[in-house]
Each structure stands twice: as C-alpha cells, then as structure tokens.
Amino acid sequence: MKKISTRIWILIFTFLIITVVFMYVLTDFLYERLYVEDTEDMMIEVGTKLQTMYPGGKVTDEFIADIEHYSNYSNLNIFAVRNPRELSACVPFDIDYETLIGPEDRQQLLAGHYVQKIGYEPRFDRQLISVVLPLVDQNRLEGIIYIYFPLAKISELANEQVVFLVGSALLFLLVISFLIYKGIRHIMRPLSELQRAVEEISDGNYGTRVPVNSRDEIGRLSSTFNKMAASIQQEDEAQKTFLATVSHELRTPISYVKGYGEALHNGFIQEEQKEETIQLIVREANRMERLTNELLQLARMENEQKEITLYPIPLAETLREVQKILTHQAEKKRIALHLDADDALIIKADEIKLKQVFINIIENAINYSNEQSKIEIVAMENHNNAQIIIKDYGIGIPQEDLPYVTERFYRVNKARSRADGGSGLGLSIVEQLLKQLYGKIEIESKVEKGTTVKITLPLMEEE
Secondary structure: OOOHHHHHHHHHHHHHHHHHHHHHHHHHHHHHHHHHHHHHHHHHHHHHHHHOOOOOOOOOHHHHHHHHHHHHOOOOEEEEEOOHHHHHHOOOOOOOHHHHOOHHHHHHHHOOOOEEEEEEEOOOOEEEEEEEEEEEEOOEEEEEEEEEEEOOOHHHHOOOOHHHHHHHHHHHHHHHHHHHHHHHHHHHHHHHHHHHHHHHHHOOOOOOOOOOOOOOHHHHHHHHHHHHHHHHHHHHHHHHHHHHHHHHHHHHHHHHHHHHHHHHHHOOOOHHHHHHHHHHHHHHHHHHHHHHHHHHHHHHHHHOOOOOOOEEEEHHHHHHHHHHHHHHHHHHOOOEEEEEEOOOOEEEEOHHHHHHHHHHHHHHHHHOOOOOOEEEEEEEEEOOEEEEEEEEOOOOOOHHHHHHOOOOOOOOOHHHHHHOOOOOOHHHHHHHHHHHOOOEEEEEEEOOOEEEEEEEEEEOOOO
C-alpha cells in the first residue's frame, strides 16, 4: 500500500514530465510559428523591396546582375530570371517548373501577388522555403525574382547546446525531484506523527500528544487532535474514577446486607437485636436502590440526544406543590419551610424535571440544616429571568469544596452523608436537569452560617 507522500511525489513528478513534454511541443510550435513565419516574412519583405528596382519593360542583364550582387551580401539565395525555366541553371537542385509555377500560381503572379512554397529538399536534407515575386509590365510576366532559404532543423538551431540542454533538463528533474521528496517528507512528518499518535491512542495510551510546529491546516489539525486526546484522557480518567467510586459506594451496603443477612440466617443475631438488624438491612437496601436509580438517571441524561419538550408552567404553583411534598420531612426536624413566590412568573419547562430539581435542593437543605431552623424559598423576576433562591441556616459548605459540589460522588462531609443516606449524586443530577431546562445554578455558603442556592430559569416570552 503506497504512502500518501509517495503518491504526491509521483503526482508532482508526473506533472514535471508533462511540463517537459509540453515545453517540447511548445518549442516545435514556436519553431513553426516564429522561426518559419519570421523567415517567410523576411523573404517577402526583401523581395518586395527588390521589386521596386524593376523599371518595367524587358528584364535587363543589369537588373539581373544587381540582384545577384545583392544576393552575395544576403543570407538568402536570390535570383532574377526572365523565364522561370532558367532557374534550373541557377539553383543547385532540380526544379519542376510545373510544380513551382502552376496555372493558378501564374494567374496570381500576373495579378502582382507573390507565391510562397515550402517543401522537402533531399539534397539539403531539410525543408526549403521559397518565394516567387513577379516582374510584371502591362499585364505581361516579364520575369520573376526567386528567393529560397533552407530551413534549419530544431536540433540545428541549438546544435552546440543540445547536450547541455538535455543534461540540464535531466539534472533539473533530479534536483527538483529530490527537493520535492524532501519537502513532502517535511510536510508529511506531522501527519506521520498524527498516525502514530492515533495508533497509540487506539492501544489505550491516552496521554499521547503530537507537537504543534505550525499554524497551517496540519498545525490546526495537530492542535485539535491534542485537544481531542486530552478530552479522551479526561473522560477515561473520569470513567475509571466513576467506576471505582460506584464499586466503593455499592461495596459498603452490599457488605452490610450480606454480613447481617448471613448472621440472621445462621442464628448469630440475638432475638432482641433482630428488629434492629432487619431495619439496617432495609436501610442499606434502600441506599443501593436509590444509588442505582440515580446512576441510571445520570446515564440517561448524559446519553439523551433529543431535546425535551418544554411548555408553560406557573412557577409559584410548582413550588407550593414541592413545599407540600417536603413538609412532612421538614417537620421531623422541626424545620419551617417559608415560601414567597411571585404568582405572575410563567416559565417554559418540564414539570417533572423542574420538581426534581427543587426537591433535590430542598432535601439537601433539610438534611444539612440544624433542628428547629428554617428554610426560605423565594421566587422573583430578575433581568427577564425567573430567579429562585433557596436559603438554609445549616452547617454550610467550606469555600474550598464549593467548586466541586456538583461533581458526581463528591461529599463535603462523607461520614454525615453516609449516615443520611446521601450518594453524592444529587447536585450532579440537578446540574444536568438545569442544562436541559436552559437554566443555571449558583451556590454560596459559609460554614455554620448556611447555604444559599440560586437557580435561574428563562421566563416565557410574551407574544
């Protein structure tokens, strides 16, 4: 299988060969159009000027002598004769009079026009160009001026330089081919490195990167590849961390259920402790169920390609329904839920997903609030958006933990979260849900002062 660099080199070399062939054809064309035509024009010009020396009447010996004298100083062969048949005695080759001046040619000469011929002359072994100009007086052809010139061959035009030209052409091809080869290798090197890097990544070496040495298309491709590789590596590390965390999260409740289940089965638990043991098994089973459901929900949201259908929802009514759902849970810790919502706020959302967002956040507020405290829920308009503020007066979150609280399985206080049955997935789910609803979340907190969660959702546009 040929490399792309080899294909490019062959393509360019082919173009060079085509160029050389084209130059040969062009040279031949120029030979015909420039050299031959230029020679013909020169002969006609000289002949026309010599015609002006003819005074009329019979062609005299003096006129013929003058023409011969001029021919001695010209690179053309020029003769003046009274009868065209006399040319056989003048030129060093055989002339067929009927071929030289046929009936049509004679009429053209009588009309005062010249006759031009090109033919091969074996004696000279080359093309011969000739021009016949008439000497006419009172519609009588008194004589002719005959001019001929053996055309040089193309090879003869540069006979001394032909070896040099051929050698130079070959040397040019070799040098250009070598430079093209080196240039292509230089250009293709980043692509070769990209190919190697792709193969390494396909083998699982996600830390592979390629150097970016230019700002052209290949340089931008290398830069994009590095970004893609970094993204793949990050995703791979996140997946490994995710799987390790899931395994760790499930291992604890499974070990509890397995251990206490075996103890009950083997009769190691005393009668008065059986109820407590069964409650512990149920609690851990509920934790596993909740964790599994949350993991499945996260997976569905991350893989969900199509947009969800949004429709008008009265925000205050939805918040009141969530308040009713969580009132019993709050009363267990004697926490008051205060709601202040603008009834005029209408947003476009999905009611189920919206309720899940509020339930997750308010449940967190309840779980991490002190007993006999309160949670304030306010909904108002802010810069053409609906802003929902949920504020508690609980244990708060340290500043160094705030940037990470929406990451999967992140816990600020792991011991307390486990005791409360938290999985560390609640805020991750909230963040994903808000992305689907075109909303955003901001969290502010101070330790032992409480936490404020601000949710921004777009209001329904007025038509």
